[in-house]
Amino acid sequence: MKKRMSKVAKKEARVAFAFILLPIIGFCIFTIGAMIFSFKYSFENYNIFTGESKFVGWKNYSDLFKNVLYSASFKNSIKNTVVLLLSIPLSMGMGLLAAVFVKSGKVKGGKFFQVLYYIPVVSSAVAMNIVWRYIFNNEFGIINLLIGEKIAWLSDDTLIKVAIIAKNSLNGIGTAMILYLAAMLNIPKDYYEAAEIDGASKVRQFFKITLPLITPITFYQLITGLIGGFQSYADSQVFGAGVQGAQTIVYFIWQRGINQSRYGLASAASILLALAIMIITMIQFKMSDKWVYEE
Amino acid sequence: MKKFRLLLILLVISMTMSAFVACGGEKNDPNEGDNPDGTVTIEFVGWGDAAELANYQELVNLFMEENPNITVVYKGESATTYMTTLKNRANNLPDLFYMPDYDFLEWVANGTIKDISSYFTAEELSTLWPQAVDEYYFDPSTNKLGKSETAGLYGLPKDLGPFTLVYNKTLLDKQIAKYGLNSEEIYAMLSATDPMTWQEFRTLLKMIDPDGGADNVYGISHYEIEAAVYSNNASFFNEDASVQTITDPNFYNAIQFIADLHLVDNVMPSAADQISTNGYQRFKGQGCVFSFMGPWDCAEFWKTVNFDYDILPVPYNGENPEAESTAWVGSMGYCVSAKASKAKTEAAVKLAKFLCYNEGAQRKFYELGQQVPNIMDMANNDYLSETNELLADKNPPSRSVWVDTINGRSETDLVGGKVRSRYYTYSSDWFDSFTEWLSTQKMWDGNVTAEQACKSYASTFQAFLDEMRANLGG
Numbered sequence: 001m002k003k004r005m006s007k008v009a010k011k012e013a014r015v016a017f018a019f020i021l022l023p024i025i026g027f028c029i030f031t032i033g034a035m036i037f038s039f040k041y042s043f044e045n046y047n048i049f050t051g052e053s054k055f056v057g058w059k060n061y062s063d064l065f066k067n068v069l070y071s072a073s074f075k076n077s078i079k080n081t082v083v084l085l086l087s088i089p090l091s092m093g094m095g096l097l098a099a100v101f102v103k104s105g106k107v108k109g110g111k112f113f114q115v116l117y118y119i120p121v122v123s124s125a126v127a128m129n130i131v132w133r134y135i136f137n138n139e140f141g142i143i144n145l146l147i148g149e150k151i152a153w154l155s156d157d158t159l160i161k162v163a164i165i166a167k168n169s170l171n172g173i174g175t176a177m178i179l180y181l182a183a184m185l186n187i188p189k190d191y192y193e194a195a196e197i198d199g200a201s202k203v204r205q206f207f208k209i210t211l212p213l214i215t216p217i218t219f220y221q222l223i224t225g226l227i228g229g230f231q232s233y234a235d236s237q238v239f240g241a242g243v244q245g246a247q248t249i250v251y252f253i254w255q256r257g258i259n260q261s262r263y264g265l266a267s268a269a270s271i272l273l274a275l276a277i278m279i280i281t282m283i284q285f286k287m288s289d290k291w292v293y294e295e
Numbered sequence: 296m297k298k299f300r301l302l303l304i305l306l307v308i309s310m311t312m313s314a315f316v317a318c319g320g321e322k323n324d325p326n327e328g329d330n331p332d333g334t335v336t337i338e339f340v341g342w343g344d345a346a347e348l349a350n351y352q353e354l355v356n357l358f359m360e361e362n363p364n365i366t367v368v369y370k371g372e373s374a375t376t377y378m379t380t381l382k383n384r385a386n387n388l389p390d391l392f393y394m395p396d397y398d399f400l401e402w403v404a405n406g407t408i409k410d411i412s413s414y415f416t417a418e419e420l421s422t423l424w425p426q427a428v429d430e431y432y433f434d435p436s437t438n439k440l441g442k443s444e445t446a447g448l449y450g451l452p453k454d455l456g457p458f459t460l461v462y463n464k465t466l467l468d469k470q471i472a473k474y475g476l477n478s479e480e481i482y483a484m485l486s487a488t489d490p491m492t493w494q495e496f497r498t499l500l501k502m503i504d505p506d507g508g509a510d511n512v513y514g515i516s517h518y519e520i521e522a523a524v525y526s527n528n529a530s531f532f533n534e535d536a537s538v539q540t541i542t543d544p545n546f547y548n549a550i551q552f553i554a555d556l557h558l559v560d561n562v563m564p565s566a567a568d569q570i571s572t573n574g575y576q577r578f579k580g581q582g583c584v585f586s587f588m589g590p591w592d593c594a595e596f597w598k599t600v601n602f603d604y605d606i607l608p609v610p611y612n613g614e615n616p617e618a619e620s621t622a623w624v625g626s627m628g629y630c631v632s633a634k635a636s637k638a639k640t641e642a643a644v645k646l647a648k649f650l651c652y653n654e655g656a657q658r659k660f661y662e663l664g665q666q667v668p669n670i671m672d673m674a675n676n677d678y679l680s681e682t683n684e685l686l687a688d689k690n691p692p693s694r695s696v697w698v699d700t701i702n703g704r705s706e707t708d709l710v711g712g713k714v715r716s717r718y719y720t721y722s723s724d725w726f727d728s729f730t731e732w733l734s735t736q737k738m739w740d741g742n743v744t745a746e747q748a749c750k751s752y753a754s755t756f757q758a759f760l761d762e763m764r765a766n767l768g769g
Contacts (some may be wrong), residue, residue: 258382
């Protein structure tokens with residue numbers, strides 16, 4: 001038998017629904033709607049000037065991998081995007097370390113460090129990229145001045161990826177630290193007291209209690225980090241200024257779609273990217289049963 | 296619960312429909328903006344920095360005072376976002392808008408720009424630089440650019456700007472003193488009418504920058520690819536942009552000439568250093584003696600640089616008897632939307648005429664350091680001889696170089712200009728792809744020669760040309 005909702009519950013549900021209505025409308029129009037149109041255009045040759053579309057079947061998809069004009073840069077953008085994802089585990093690792101130090105209370109001014117590490121998170125991504133560009137500048141950057149050598153961070157295909165990974169890892173410490181710190185503070189003290197009585201060392205406590213109990217946060221950061229990483233754009237456009245070694249998949253989509261009016265090709269790349277993100281996220285969820293702690 | 300589900304279904308349907316509505320093609324009312332009282336309102340969109348936009352607003356206000364039945368809604372954009380904004384409005388364009396010459400073919404071939412030939416007499420247009428006006432002729436029956444019997448006029452030139460060599464006179468004098476050079480001998484090489492050969496230019500650069508930029512002053516900031524290619528009598532493709540010509544020795548020797556300025560002579564920053572500080576920034580920051588500039592740079596230079604500078608014709612290959620100094624010349628057009636109503640088209644053309652060849656407006660533009668006048672007489676007389684004393688002692692003193700480059704004449708008949716290569720092609724991305732190829736091959740670092748880099752890119756470039764011709768139905 002179905003339970004009937006009380007009047008108060010119904011009213012609450014209506015109010016709650018009203019609160020989420022606007023984001024839902026936005027999501028449906030600008031995300032779901034855009035995806036539907038992208039899917040449609042990925043099979044067409046769309047002319048923005050005339051508004052006409054011509055069905056071309058799988059051509060846009062095959063062009064991404066076979067056409068001499070686009071395949072090399074598309075494959076290069078995939079390679080770059082995947083390599084740049086390395087900053088996710090790095091920032092998580094460093095954030096975890098920072099959280100452990102702050103929580104231990106052995107560091108004076110823990111609050112100060114929390115604020116300091118969090119500043120990049122609340123700053124504009126474009127502004128941060130411009131600042132980092134000055135830091136890594138080939139000619140007069142602080143890093144090169146400290147090293148005393150002219151290293152081509154911003155122009156060499158490999159070094160620019162190293163620079164982006166370093167930059168993103170450091171920028172990401174703040175978020176990781178705050179989330180890990182919150183998760184650690186939620187762990188009941190009884191667990192540690194019991195472990196202490198059993199004679200477990202601090203290191204053992206960390207690996208046997210802390211780390212397993214914060215796996216939901218690790219999982220959350222991996223999911224959101226990977227999705228954000230696959231959609232990286234400012235690194236290519238602002239920090240990398242479009243050099244080939246920094247071009248990501250989203251940069252490719254922007255360059256081909258918006259800049260060069262190849263909307264069908266860009267739509268096909270977008271659909272492939274969305275599929276890749278979906279598959280990777282699903283695999284992560286599937287595998288999470290084996291390592292993520294659930295109460 | 297049933298009611299809730301129903302509500303949800305209705306919501307989803309309405310949202311889906313609204314998405315379709317949002318993405319559907321807009322229908323323009325051909326008479327929109329033609330007010331019942333006989334007045335007309337037009338939208339004019341351009342780009343520029345805050346100062347340029349303010350100058351334009353001033354001229355637009357003046358135009359409205361002279362034409363009280365026309366209201367102009369002027370909107371300015373930053374140059375970096377302008378084309379993206381315009382493209383997003385491709386189906387609902389402003390009545391009058393800027394169109395850079397290198398994007399003109401794609402837009403005009405797709406029918407977005409109106410043929411405005413019937414609004415002009417040959418006499419009217421004869422006062423303007425023919426090179427500038429001719430750029431905006433197009434024949435839709437053959438999809439070919441340029442003036443012909445069947446071509447129509449699809450725009451009026453906003454300007455015509457040669458991108459020529461510039462040198463920091465103050466810094467040059469310092470280098471002369473620092474290295475104990477013969478000032479007279481050096482200044483004799485810097486002629487506004489007799490361009491240097493590449494060989495002479497390299498010698499000069501080595502004299503003023505013998506330490507390879509160790510003192511943070513380079514001989515030259517960078518080198519314009521088209522200035523080198525054109526000045527070695529080479530081109531990227533044949534006349535109708537159907538066959539690549541980058542495997543021609545004249546072409547790759549021009550590219551090698553640029554590379555050698557760093558690799559052999561060490562008078563130009565490395566490619567890596569050019570990425571961290573571009574030529575414009577380096578020149579303004581006094582990190583080099585030579586660079587390149589166009590007339591539109593004057594406005595910013597007058598405001599921000601505190602050194603003397605002058606311009607020169609671009610050097611040419613003295614070992615190639617066919618070569619002559621040829622700078623690239625850029626232009627932008629005033630174009631009218633193909634969907635503009637008759638009344639709005641008339642008003643937009645009237646405004647375009649005012650901005651393009653009204654004497655007061657043209658004087659204002661060159662006084663503000665934005666361009667060489669479009670009116671030939673004004674450029675050859677007022678602008679050069681300063682009869683109106685509008686420019687006072689402003690740099691560069693040798694403005695004749697720009698006029699000569701547009702004119703294609705000088706005392707030695709060795710100075711000329713040529714439209715950017717991208718003007719002749721359906722899209723511009725091949726140029727970025729080509730320069731990216733040179734970088735990834737590390738040609739600028741000497742890993743491969745220009746000949747190897749160009750030959751290995753030739754098939755890709757040809758594929759670009761084939762695709763662009765296919766887009767034009769060729």
